[in-house]
Amino acid sequence: MASVKGDRLHGFRYIKRVMDRETVNDSDAAIEILAPAEQRTPLVFSSPHSGREYPADFLAASKLDAMAIRRSEDSFVDELFAQAPHLGAPLLKALFPRAFVDPNREPYELDPSMFTGPLPGFVNRRSPRVAAGLGTIARVVANGSDIYSRKLDFDEAHARIERCYRPYHDALEELITQTRTMFGTCVLIDCHSMPSIGGPMENDAGRRRQVDFILGDAHGRSCARPLTMLVEETLRGMGYSVVRNTPYSGGFITRNYGRPERGVHALQIEINRALYMNETTFERTDGLAEVARNMSLLVERLVELEPAALAA
Numbered sequence: 001m002a003s004v005k006g007d008r009l010h011g012f013r014y015i016k017r018v019m020d021r022e023t024v025n026d027s028d029a030a031i032e033i034l035a036p037a038e039q040r041t042p043l044v045f046s047s048p049h050s051g052r053e054y055p056a057d058f059l060a061a062s063k064l065d066a067m068a069i070r071r072s073e074d075s076f077v078d079e080l081f082a083q084a085p086h087l088g089a090p091l092l093k094a095l096f097p098r099a100f101v102d103p104n105r106e107p108y109e110l111d112p113s114m115f116t117g118p119l120p121g122f123v124n125r126r127s128p129r130v131a132a133g134l135g136t137i138a139r140v141v142a143n144g145s146d147i148y149s150r151k152l153d154f155d156e157a158h159a160r161i162e163r164c165y166r167p168y169h170d171a172l173e174e175l176i177t178q179t180r181t182m183f184g185t186c187v188l189i190d191c192h193s194m195p196s197i198g199g200p201m202e203n204d205a206g207r208r209r210q211v212d213f214i215l216g217d218a219h220g221r222s223c224a225r226p227l228t229m230l231v232e233e234t235l236r237g238m239g240y241s242v243v244r245n246t247p248y249s250g251g252f253i254t255r256n257y258g259r260p261e262r263g264v265h266a267l268q269i270e271i272n273r274a275l276y277m278n279e280t281t282f283e284r285t286d287g288l289a290e291v292a293r294n295m296s297l298l299v300e301r302l303v304e305l306e307p308a309a310l311a312a
Helices: 056-061 068-072 154-183 225-237 252-257 287-303
Strands: 005-009 012-018 031-035 043-047 091-094 186-194 213-216 242-244 264-272
Touching: 031 154, 043 154, 043 287, 091 154, 154 186, 154 252, 186 252, 213 225, 225 242, 225 264, 225 287, 252 264
Parallel strands: 012 031, 043 091, 043 186, 186 264, 213 242
Antiparallel strands: 005 012, 031 091, 213 264
16 A cells, blocks of 8 residues: 545545555544555445544643543554455544544534533433543543543534544545445444453443454344354454444444445444553554454455345
């Protein structure tokens, strides 16, 4: 993959890396699209939580140090699926961190207690994610620690959403539409990682997770059953332990875009971080190369899936 170009998507800056073309960088980009020179499969990969570019003013406003602020980050997930473009499928990834803006939420899921004044009427103040402190602009990181040392203005949240959230979803919608036009269907794989120990707001809080992968298909509503079965069987064949929908059944991206009756199938994949990284130091371990090889093999299996098998 040799090329990068800055471009505009509905007025937003982004980076698009295309195999075998010249390279141009864009330091203002919020998202990156890793694209094959020619898309050869109805697969689209999304990595909304692997961003690692923390704005200096955001860090200055946080009461957490530079390591603690990363607790919500799906570190290196984009690297685990980096072979997807070489196999003919685009990979969209956020460059901004989840603690700054979470694209796996509704556009405006906000906690009123975080803000200096009243919020507009269109804001969703009462979702389970807001109650947990994990809205579009999160109040806490994944271990429950408060992020901010001060209250925010709504204009600040609005600016982040316009700067980061909107480009991510504009790009994702465009990739899905283009893919469905080309192939008659689209298979969206939403890529995530999970802590090896349940967080304080989860039903397995404080317990070490024995499962390697969790597949979220909104309990069968976001994609055709053969897709979930193929991924589950492939991962089990690699020796991994796999469960479905517990405790993660799919976030906003999976549930919003997964419309099997319209030819769009969305499946969320959660990978146990202990398989590939040190969760204290945020360093890659030797396991990362093995997991990345296996994810490449999984992509190869998905490329072989006949679209007719996904008919809803």
